[in-house]
Amino acid sequence: MTTVTTRAVEYPADGLTMTGHLALPAGTGRRPAVLIGPEGMGLGPVERRRAEALAELGYVALAFDLHGGRYLGDPGEMLARCMPLLADPDRMRDVGRAALDVLRAEPRTDPARVAAIGYGTGGAVALELGRDGADLRAIGTVNGLITGRPGEAARIRCPVWAGVGSEDPIMPPAQREAFTAEMQDAGVDWRLTVYGGALHAFHHPPVDHAAPPGVGHHPRHARRAWRDVVDLLDECLPVTP
Template sequence: MTTITARAVAYPADGLTMIGHLALPAGVGRRPAVLIGPEGMGLSDVERRRADALAELGYVALAFDLHGGRYVGDPEEMLARCLPLLADPDRMRGIGHAALDVLRAEPRTDPDRIAAIGYGTGGAVGLELGRAGVDLRAIGTVNATTTGRPGEAARIRCPVWAGVGSEDPIMPPAQREAFTAEMQAAGVDWRLTVYGGALHAFHHPPVNHPTVPGVGHHPQHAQRAWRDVLDLLTECLPVSEDPGHAPGKRSSARH
């Protein structure tokens, strides 16, 4: 298996000291890079493993933080922090820009080849970076079909892929329709994948703490959503072929 290196990185954002997880591929040259946003509970080993998996494929990957180094497992506390955040595009953009600055500052990062993927609140942050006009190669979200301020989606300069569970009560059909209408009106190259029977956060392995209603793991769709994310990156942010980074290896990466 390809040797990668990973480390925690501290940086300021949203009045907090964030602790992200930066994973670097083998080698010394510049590589395309991926920003990874976590669910509303915050950065966990799930996102760290995804960053490591992307590094194994040849990407520089930064899984960013939402809560100042904390994982917020209590649903009420999580909602008390995330709902105001989701209602404030400027705060989300601030969190995203701070993480993006860290990623761009990494010498291994090709600053002209960056994509953003995210889950839940972290996906909403990625979309807001697009609405802010950040030059990204792709934006991919899972259970984050959030809409933005009127007209700002026209600033999105890259393809957008979104995945959502058909039974997700937090991102219901009306929200999905509003999101796709926003993307279409803005002329964005967008795609939406609906995973039949899946709830909110279907991609996330089971947790050992209470969750909000409507959340549940779906193992098959979790694997499919990861493959769809990899397909998006393969299309929009391909890793140059070199020893150990052949494109055919992408779909087998663990996450």
């Protein structure tokens, strides 16, 4: 198994001191890098494992923080924090840009070869980075199909892949259609994968606290969605020896 090293990195964003999880692949040379955005609950073990799995594949990976080092397991508290954030594209961009700057500044990162992926709120942040014109090679979002301000999707400079559960009440067909229309009208190279029978956050393993209605794990589709993310990175950001 490839040796992966990890460390916590602190940086300011959104008026908070964020603590991200950086995972580095073996070796000393520069590698393509991936920014990973968490679900609305915030950075937790699932996102840390994803960063480490990408480092195993040869990427520098940074799972970024949303809540100043806190994990919001209470749905009410999470929504009170995330809904205003999701309604404010400039705040989302600030959160994403701060983490992206940290990732680009890492000596192992090839700053010209960076992608952003995310889940839920973290996926919406990844999309806003694209709408802000960030220099990214790929954007992937699961459950984060938030439409942006009119015309700004034209700034997206890379392929976009999105995944969503067919039974997700938070991202219903009307939201999916608005998102795909936005991407198409902007001339973006986009793809949407709909996972049949899956609810919101289907990719996330079961949690030890109460899940809101419409949220549920789907193990088979969770594996497929991860493979789809890896395939996106392999296509747009291949790791070379």
